[in-house]
Amino acid sequence: MLPFLQSHLPLIAGVLLTLLVIGVRAASSDAQFRKELGGSLGFLMTFLVLRVVDVQFGESLHPRVLPLLHVAWMLTFAFGSIRAAMSLAILTATRLGIRTAPPKILRDVVEISLYVIAVVPILRAELAIDLTSLLATSAIVSVVLGLAMQDTLGNLFAGLSLQLERPYQVGDWVTIKEITGRVVQVAWRATRLETSRKEIITLPNNVCSKEAVKNYSRGGQPVGMDLSFHGPYDRAPNEVKEAVLEVLEQVPLVLGSPPPMCRSVGFEELGIRYQVRYFVEDYSQADAVMAEFYTRIWYRFRREGIELPAQRKLNMSLGAPGSEFSEELVADMLRRVDLFKVLQEEERTKLRREMVARRFARGEHVIEQGEKGNTFYLVGRGELSVRTGGVEVSRLSRGNYFGEMSLLTGEPRTATVVALTDVVLLELGRPVFARLFEEHPELAPKLSGMLAHRRMQLEAAMAASGETLPITEEVDILGRLKGIFRLD
Structure with a gap:
């Protein structure tokens, strides 16, 4: 090896290797790989400078300086070659699918071992320094250093063990010693986690190797969350x-497979205890999904009249909640609804008293296209989007209404209505309209005409979005209406 290094061939080999590293580095888009090649490129460029200085000015240098110059360019050439060879070998192996990239700590140990192997003969030949005998005669120093570096060496070997077993890697979400975060670095001494609050927590590797590690990010599998x-x-x-x-079906980011589940798991003093389990694709989504679920379940329980035990205790202490809107405001909105203009004021007052306020959260689907419907909604507060085939055709706000076509004719819902903001809707069910027709049989022909007109408006809106509806005449609508409500 030394005769080769002492000839001019290392200069040629160094130039070729430097050009190879520059070309591969320029062609690679992997930032980490480019960084590693940058280190080897630094060694090789330093070697070229030192080797040129040796060739041009070596004979004129002081006899004590020349051996140091030789050692310098030999070491930089050896270090640059080792680092470049390691990087290129790992790139080739991963690209060919032979294996995944080895742990960084293991690579560092191998590189340092190769560096030591290169240093020993070079120092022995050029400076007559025998490191093997020096190490052999320093047993006391070794013991002292070993005791002083006990914790450091423990972390080092623990880090090697973690890298070989790989219970986690950079990018994984883990829980270690009740600390949950994303792994951002696995170093010689410690593992660093970044929490959801953007805190960086450093855990010694010997602690990580002794504690139970809960990994949420392995194998590309969905992550199950319980509450x-x-x-x-x-x-x-x-x-x-x-x-x-x-x-849960409507909460974004909740996976449909595996399906969510809800189980009753016990009878306790506060009430029946339920356990909910759902799955997300990435653990980083867990907090956002949980917050969205709790928000939407509050609205759903409020609409269904399901009072949680703590909520019931609060309602008992504060009294029943008041009406969402004033009587005057609801009466004014009813007067503006086309369907109810044919009613007398007294009848509209009855409707106002029969209306039930329903709250929906932003993003919730109030009705779904294609489903059967038996409810009519009057928008009291907020804004909604009307969509057919996933395309928005209109928006609804206070005073607008929807749902009457399906309720009165029995046809499936012709559009999906989604809450764009928190909304409060005033709901009327089919029994209310049944009472109206029973008390006022003359309403059926009048409402069928209004429904036909509304149908034409809906057909025009859906035609603009590329959707089509079967043509339904006023007589057909009246027939459907009479059939549903059993009118003569």
Whole structure:
């Protein structure tokens, strides 16, 4: 090896290797790989400078300086070659699919070992320094250093063990010693986690190797999340479970497979205890999904009249909640609804008293296209989007209404209505209209004409979005209406 290094061939080999490293580094888009090649490129460029100085000015240098110059360019050439060879070998192996990239600590140990192997013969040949005998005669120093560096060496070997077993790697979400965060670095001495609050927590590797590690990010598998709450005893468990599962179906980022589940797991003093489990694709989404679920389940329970035990205690101390809107405001909105203009003021007053306020959270689907419907909604507060085939065709705000076509004719819902903001809707069910027709049979022909007109407006809006509806004449609408409400 030394005769080769002492000839001019290292200069040629160094130039070729430097050009190879520059070309591969320029062609790679991997930032980490480019950084590693940058280190080897620094060694090789330093070697070229030192070797040129040796060739041009070596004979004129002081006899004591020349050996140091030789050692310098030999070491930089050896270090640059070792680092470049390691980087290129790892790149080739990963690109060919032979294996994944080895742990960084293991690579560092191998590189340092190769550096030591290169240093020993060079120092022995050029400076007559025998490191092997020096190390052999320094047993006392070794013992002292070993005792002083006991914790450091423990962390080092623990880090090697973690890298070989790989219970986690950079980018994984883990829980170690009740600390949850994303792994941002696995170094010689410690592992660093970044929490959801952007805190960097450093855990010694010997601690990580002794503690149980919960990894949420391995194998590309969905991550299951659990939460629990207490429900009232006066509502059937299946009713509560159905409401929970329907809410989870609409929460963004909750996976449909594996499907969410809701189980009743015990009878406790506060109420029936329910456990909810759902799955997300990435653990980083867990907090946002949990917050969205709790928000939407509050709205759903409020609409269904399901009072949580703590909420019931609060209602008993504060009294029943007041009406969402003043009587004058609701009366004014009813006067503006086309369907109810044919009614007398007294009848509209009855409708006002029969209306039920329903709250929906931003993002919730109030009705779904293609479903059957038996409710009519009047918008009291907020804004909603009307969508057909996923395309928005209109928006609704205070005073607008929807749902009457399906309720009165029995046809499936022709559009999906989504809350763009928190909304409060005033709801009327089919029994209310049944009472109206029973008390005022003359309303059916009048309402069928208004429905036909509304149908033409809806067809025009859907035609603009590329959707089509079957043509329904006024007579057909009246027939459907009479059939549903059993009118003569």
